[in-house]
Amino acid sequence: MPRVSAEHKEQRRQAILDAAMAVFIGKGYQLATIDDISNRCGLSVGAIYRYFHNKGEIMLTLVEERLGRTPELFARLTETAGDPWEQLVHCVGLFTSALRVRHPVTGRLLLATLGEAVQDGEVRRGLQGRFGALVSYISSIIRDGVAQGLFRADADPAALATLLLCTADGVAVYWVIDTPEVDLRTLRTATLAMLRAYLMPKE
Amino acid sequence: MPRVSAEHKEQRRQAILDAAMAVFIGKGYQLATIDDISNRCGLSVGAIYRYFHNKGEIMLTLVEERLGRTPELFARLTETAGDPWEQLVHCVGLFTSALRVRHPVTGRLLLATLGEAVQDGEVRRGLQGRFGALVSYISSIIRDGVAQGLFRADADPAALATLLLCTADGVAVYWVIDTPEVDLRTLRTATLAMLRAYLMPKE
Amino acid sequence: MPRVSAEHKEQRRQAILDAAMAVFIGKGYQLATIDDISNRCGLSVGAIYRYFHNKGEIMLTLVEERLGRTPELFARLTETAGDPWEQLVHCVGLFTSALRVRHPVTGRLLLATLGEAVQDGEVRRGLQGRFGALVSYISSIIRDGVAQGLFRADADPAALATLLLCTADGVAVYWVIDTPEVDLRTLRTATLAMLRAYLMPKE
Amino acid sequence: MPRVSAEHKEQRRQAILDAAMAVFIGKGYQLATIDDISNRCGLSVGAIYRYFHNKGEIMLTLVEERLGRTPELFARLTETAGDPWEQLVHCVGLFTSALRVRHPVTGRLLLATLGEAVQDGEVRRGLQGRFGALVSYISSIIRDGVAQGLFRADADPAALATLLLCTADGVAVYWVIDTPEVDLRTLRTATLAMLRAYLMPKE
């Protein structure tokens, strides 16, 4: 018989993750202290350790639960779209403007995380998993388009999907550090123009 | 004997930067210690502080002198190529295989640096400068192509250049963390195919 | 229903003491946590604090109720023996083999406790009381033997008893830390041989 | 070319060990903090870590360098004595009064250490080594006595030596915690009386 309801515990857990995300984004994982997180979420230091075994686990959980769920989110948000091309357009839209409007911190978390991925195998695997799942989803869209004769027959779905994601996250990374050349709207237009020119040349 | 001394000093400075780069790449900036750098370059801790005022300055110098000089390097290596398209092909080649063969660590340094850029304004400005210079260089190639009637007239050189660089560094970042989908050769081919389809549709 | 409740309480109290003893023996008093004890006895942390005011009190209770009762136990187990010499033999037997067979953990508890006795006056007094009571009991056996003309007339009962106990606990301590030279059977034989040679020289 | 002489370093090391010994004796190993040691020896916390990798290593060094050298010290101090019996007398004297006059803290360190030996294998091995070396030395004295026909022929040198040491440290332990019955002079007399009665019964 838990004295505290399971929902309550989950709320606390999410509060810690929210606080940690904010702090990691603000100063990076290494510079963030448990005290920072504690102050931000209002729980004591000790309480945080009842929810996560150590600092690394907090980061890892963020990678898995926040970044890692992007692929599902993606699929849910784009499957309503019409033909493969419209789905692709929708995806690119999510990458640029929409994703940042709905989840404006994810881009920053991605960057804070990428830096750790070099040293931390688990974080790395978490990011690779996310990447792989997104590639797989977008590949399938392209494959559909090819199968339907909508896209050029010699297109390599996996390579295109990978390229698209690298572009998306490359844009995200430079956008996060306020690079003046990086204007999301312009880049979305350019990306779509190139995709269309390649995939649907006749049109 | 100022001459010998000055050369000597510069050698030492470069030795420190080399060591720091290796260490930053290996464990990230925050986890790297001055002791690590000292051990690697053979100079004492105190000596390092005669060349750089603090740890941050070492990082910043790396950003400026190593990453920051990429644009010049780029220009030098590609201006020998023929028409704009060939220059573009050359650039993409440098981004993917060639850059990593000649300067295999730059990609990793970029990632180690990006993470710090969020918090550190100077590092951020360093990276922005590098990005801007590269964009500017590649823009000019595209602009030449348009002017020569080789590329489509309505191409937006700046947007395309920005996109290309975001893609390049996005690829670099995921390549650095060993993402299995990221194969440099395949991605280079796909990038060029899309560029060509967009810029030179008739062909 | 005070009767049932009181029994129940005492059962719980003993369960806590059992658990604490096991834990203290396993990792020492300082390293043992209330959580360890809680896990082992199945009571919650909070419940333990309803039986004992703090961690120190648990230790102290163990010293008083478990170690401190050794003298009574001793008296009960040896008074059935025959003449003083046989009683002494019985005592030495209890010190070495028998004590460890019947109460194998007491030796370890003694050691876990001795370390704390230096800093904690109450624990110290508990151990001193136990020691004094045992000395007093064994002294009386020797005194009887002297009075009966069985043991040499000039024997100092208190000194011999003290010495015997120091030996016994010295052996216990080194036995507890697995000292290879310490073989209980051999040492018992040697102890008895010396005692006999001293107390009953003619024989 | 060390900036600081080797002797100076060794002095500092010994200062840390002195301070640690005092602190460990005063509050036990677990309760002693690095800050305590730092305050007592006047070196900063960080400096201590240049001489010892961690707290445990300080303890272990004490066991090895202070307690562990007891056997050599013993041999040196007693080999000048005459026949085996006189050497034994000398040893017992060292165990009781003399040892405590010359090295009054060793007994307390022994106790502080014994408690840790249960959990810490290295400390345990250190103490076992000390014990074994002392047993070996005293055994050899007894063996000599037997060989010279001075001691009874059926004496078991190893068992007697082990017993003697257990007694000695048992006495030390109870003396350290101020047990009122434990008077070193009286116990020494009693020990020698028993030894003589056993080893040299004719006399």
Add this chain to the structure above:
DNA sequence: TATGAATGAGTGTTCATTCAT
């Protein structure tokens, strides 16, 4: 100029104890 010993503030983590439920 170079060295590396010393400093000491700062960090992740633990755990005895409390108290709302």
Add this chain to the structure above:
DNA sequence: AATGAATGAACACTCATTCAT
């Protein structure tokens, strides 16, 4: 009475930086 979540002070250990030699 019992629970176990929460508290927060305390501690081992690290590391950027300084400075005597």
